[in-house]
Amino acid sequence: MTKRVRIGSGSAYWGDMFEPAVALAERGDVAYIGFDLLAELTMSIFQRVKAKDPDKGYIPDLLTILRMVLPAAREHGVRLILNGGAANPVAAGRAAAALAAEMGLKGLRIGTVTGDDIAGQLDDLAAAGWEFENLDTGERRLDRIRGDIVAAHAYIGSEGIMGALADGADVVITGRVADSALFVAPLMHEFGWSFDDPDWDRIGAAITLGHLVECAECVTGGMSNVWEAACSPWDIGFPILDVTDGPDGVTAVLEKTPGSGGIVNLWTVKEHLLYETHDPASYLMPDGIGNFTTLRIEELGDDRVLITGMSGRARPDMLKAQIGYRDGWIGEGQVVFSWPDAPGKAQRATEFLHHRFARAGVDTLALDMRFLGVDALHGDVAPPMPADPAELCLRVAGWTRTREEADVVRREVTHLWTVGGLGTAFGTPSPPRPVIGLWPTLVPRDVVRLGWRVEEVT
Numbered sequence: 001m002t003k004r005v006r007i008g009s010g011s012a013y014w015g016d017m018f019e020p021a022v023a024l025a026e027r028g029d030v031a032y033i034g035f036d037l038l039a040e041l042t043m044s045i046f047q048r049v050k051a052k053d054p055d056k057g058y059i060p061d062l063l064t065i066l067r068m069v070l071p072a073a074r075e076h077g078v079r080l081i082l083n084g085g086a087a088n089p090v091a092a093g094r095a096a097a098a099l100a101a102e103m104g105l106k107g108l109r110i111g112t113v114t115g116d117d118i119a120g121q122l123d124d125l126a127a128a129g130w131e132f133e134n135l136d137t138g139e140r141r142l143d144r145i146r147g148d149i150v151a152a153h154a155y156i157g158s159e160g161i162m163g164a165l166a167d168g169a170d171v172v173i174t175g176r177v178a179d180s181a182l183f184v185a186p187l188m189h190e191f192g193w194s195f196d197d198p199d200w201d202r203i204g205a206a207i208t209l210g211h212l213v214e215c216a217e218c219v220t221g222g223m224s225n226v227w228e229a230a231c232s233p234w235d236i237g238f239p240i241l242d243v244t245d246g247p248d249g250v251t252a253v254l255e256k257t258p259g260s261g262g263i264v265n266l267w268t269v270k271e272h273l274l275y276e277t278h279d280p281a282s283y284l285m286p287d288g289i290g291n292f293t294t295l296r297i298e299e300l301g302d303d304r305v306l307i308t309g310m311s312g313r314a315r316p317d318m319l320k321a322q323i324g325y326r327d328g329w330i331g332e333g334q335v336v337f338s339w340p341d342a343p344g345k346a347q348r349a350t351e352f353l354h355h356r357f358a359r360a361g362v363d364t365l366a367l368d369m370r371f372l373g374v375d376a377l378h379g380d381v382a383p384p385m386p387a388d389p390a391e392l393c394l395r396v397a398g399w400t401r402t403r404e405e406a407d408v409v410r411r412e413v414t415h416l417w418t419v420g421g422l423g424t425a426f427g428t429p430s431p432p433r434p435v436i437g438l439w440p441t442l443v444p445r446d447v448v449r450l451g452w453r454v455e456e457v458t
Contacts, residue, residue, distance in 0.1 A: 002245065002246040003190065003191055003244070003245045003246075004242070004244045004245075005031050005032070005186065005190040005191070005243055006030045006031055006032075006243070007030055007031065007033070007183055007186055007213075007240070007241045007243065008024040008025075008028045008030040008032070008034075008213075008238060008239065008240045008241075008257075009024075009033070009035075009036070009214065009215075009216040009238055009239050010024055010025075010033040010034065010035045010069070010216065010238060011035040011036055011037055011065070011216055012036060012215040012217060012218055013036065013037065013039060014042060014059050016216065018065060018068050020216070020237060020257065021065065021068070021069050022068050022069055022072060023237070023260060024237075024257050025069050025072035025076060026072045027257055027259065028238075028240050028258070029076075030078055031078065031079065031186070031190070032078065032079050032080075032186040033073070033079075033080050034082075034210075034213075035065060035080065035081065035082040035083070035084065035182070036179045036182060036215065036216070037059045037062070037082060037083055037086070038084075038086060038176060038179075041436055042059075042086055043086060043151050043153045043175075043176055043322065043324065044150050044151040044325075044436040046086040046088065047119075047150055047151035047324070048150055049087070050087045050091075051150075054088075055088075055094075055095075056091065057086060057087040057088030057091060058085050058086045058087070058088050058089065058091055058092035058095070058173075059084035059086050059092075061084065062082060062092055062095075062173070063095060063096065063099055065082065065084070066080070066096055067099060067103070070100070070103065070105060070108075071103075074105060074108070079165070079169070079170050079171070079172075079186070080171045081161055081186065082172070082173050082174070082182075083173075083175065083176070083177055083179075083182060085112065085113075085173040085175045086175060086176075087153075088175075089113060089114055089173050089174055089175045090114065093111075093173050093455070096110050096171060096173060097110050097455065097457050100457040101457050101458070105457055106457060107456060107457065108170050108456070108457040109169050109170045109171070109454055109457075110169065110170070110171045110172075110173065110454070110455055111164030111165070111167065111169030111171065111173070111452055111454040111455075112164075112172075112173050112453055113156075113160035113161055113163075113164060113172065113173070113174040113175070113177070113450075113451070114160070114449075114450075114452070115156055115175075115448045115449050115450035116153045116154050116155070116156045116174075116176040116177065116448065117151075117152070117175065117176075118154050118321060118443060118448065119152040119153075121447050122149070122152055122323075125443065126141070126142065130443070130444075132323070132443075133442070134439055134441060135440040135442070142439070145323075145325040145327075145437070145439060148325040148327070149323060149324070150324050150326060150436065152321060152323045153321065153322055154176070154319045154321040154447065154448050155176055155178045155286055155319055155320045155322070156176065156286055156448055156450065157181050157184070157285065157287040158177070158181040158188060159185075159195065159450060160174065160177070160450050160452045161177065161185035161186075161189075162185045162188055164452045165185065165186065166189065167452070167454040168454060169454045177286075178285050178286050179210070179211075179214035179215075180206075180207050180210030180285055180287070181285070181287060182214065183210035183213060183214065183241070184203070184206040184207055184287050187209070188203070188206065195315075200288055200289075200311075200312045200314050200315075201249060201250075201312055202245065202249065202312075203312055203315075204288055204289065204290045204291055204311050204312010204313065205249065205250035205290075205310035205311070205312065206287070207283065207285050207287055207288055207290040207312060208273075208295065208310045209241050209243065209252050209254075209307070209310070211273070211283065211290065212239070212241075212254060212269065212307075213239040215272065215275070216238045217236045217238060217239075217262065218275065219269060219271075219272040220236060220237055220238065220239050220256045220268060221233060221261075221263040221264070221268060222236060222262070223271075224267070224268050224271055225267065225271065226263065226265070226267050226268065229263050230262050231262070231263065232260075233261055233262060234261065235260055235261040236260065237256035237257035237258075237261060237262045237303075238257055238260075239254060239255070239256055239264070240254070240255050240257065241253075242254075242255065249308075249310075251307065252306075252307045253305065253307070254269060254304070254305045254307060255304045256303055264304065264305055265299055265303070266297055266299045266305060269297055269305050280293050281293045284320075285315070286315060286316075286320075286445075287315055288314065289312055289313040290310075290311075291311045291313065294309050294310065294311045295307060295309045295310045295311075296308045316445075317445055318442040318443065318444060318445065319442065319443055319444075319447075319448065320440065321443045322438055322439070323438070323439040323441060324438055324439075325437050326434060326436065326437070327436065328365060328399055328400055328406075328435045329399070329402060329403045329405070329432050329433065329435060330397055330432065330434075330435055331405070331407060331408065331409030331410040331432050332395070332396060332398070332409070332413075332430055333409075333410055333426075333429050333430070334394065334396070334413075334427055335393070335413060335416045335420060335425070336394075336424070336425040336426065337349070337391065337393075337394070337420065337423065337424055337425075338390070338425065339388060339389065339390045339391065339423075340388065341421070342388065342390070342392035343385055343388070343389070344421070345392075345421030345424065346392045346394050348420075348421065349416050349420055349421075350369050353396060353412055353413065357409070357412060360408045360412065362400065362405050363400075363401075363405070364399060364405070364409070365399045366398070367396075368395075368397045369394065369395070370394075371392055371394060371395075372393040372394075373389075373393065374392070376395060396409065397409075399435065403432050403434075406432035406433075407431075409432075410429050410430065410431070411429075413429065414426070414429050
């Protein structure tokens with residue numbers, strides 16, 4: 001028996017454009033739209049917000065998205081899945097229900113998924129001998145940072161979303177699920193797949209497809225080497241997966257919202273297939289392991305690409321977890337130097353700052369001075385600076401142990417307003433800001449206490 005479902009992607013990050021998601025709901029002929037709103041640091045940021053106000057801690061854009069998209073979604077029968085619950089999906093669900101009531105959307109069913117927050121289990125795991133090896137540095141045990149931890153979240157998979165969909169949710173709000181789970185869940189739900197009797201090639205296909213669209217416009221001409229070929233990027237279309245599950249496995253056509261800008265071709269798909277991919281043969285997600293080396297891509301024309309031959313393997317026993325902790329402060333500032341001899345003025349400014357920091361006794365953990373437009377991105381491998389550019393911007397950032405030291409860094413940069421060479425310009429200085437360090441690690445899958453709840457708006 002062959003089944004088919006269309007799924008759209010409505011956001012690549014917290015702060016993305018809203019209009020393409022509305023167009024997707026109105027014109028995309030989709031049954032689901034997944035919204036990816038989280039990044040590695042987001043959970044720690046919103047855990048601190050939640051600590052100050054237990055009714056907050058979710059992405060503020062969540063309510064804006066729902067206000068804009070829900071009317072079209074209700075009209076066209078589109079179900080929405082959003083990870084905008086961040087550190088507080090329960091409060092996000094309450095706020096969404098209040099918004100839906102305000103909008104007169106009686107009968108809307110809102111699901112919330114919990115379980116990714118594992119901060120309460122850290123001490124028990126440590127007492128049982130779990131070492132929380134840092135995947136970046138190899139450091140073991142959390143003793144050094146234990147007093148500074150502000151958040152700990154595991155990347156959970158699609159099961160909670162599937163549970164909420166099975167219970168009739170029209171909107172599902174989660175915390176830190178894996179990005180691909182926003183799309184794996186509706187595919188598994190629609191096609192009747194289960195982790196009790198898994199077909200890992202099919203689940204691997206869902207993971208592959210979820211990976212391709214999780215960053216929305218990044219596969220439809222955004223962030224692309226073929227950016228010049230993308231038409232009307234100010235009206236860029238978000239991606240749509242037209243997925244078929246048949247006797248021979250899963251196939252999909254990747255396209256974009258009809259009548260929209262951007263581009264979908266072999267290159268945009270290949271580029272994003274390898275985005276954030278360490279091993280294309282072993283793309284580890286909580287729902288399974290995708291194998292990108294077996295698939296085939298065929299350009300169909302008219303911004304449509306056929307994807308076949310996807311495969312996968314059984315899901316890992318461990319889940320990735322991101323532990324956020326307080327890790328000092330950043331003080332920063334920018335100064336612009338004008339022609340003539342902008343490089344000379346900028347170099348004198350760096351000498352000035354080194355002397356001033358030494359005099360003030362600032363012992364930075366790291367100090368970065370870069371020239372925007374010259375070596376800010378490429379560092380030491382940047383080509384030589386133009387002989388005498390019209391202007392040159394110096395950006396200074398100092399990572400310090402204390403807020404007071406970060407404030408010294410900021411203040412010393414402002415002195416260049418008067419001590420810098422003739423023609424020095426400046427902007428409003430930023431206040432010192434706290435640094436959240438990230439400790440990536442693995443935890444046993446059974447540490448997650450997964451739950452979901454679906455309630456109807458009355």
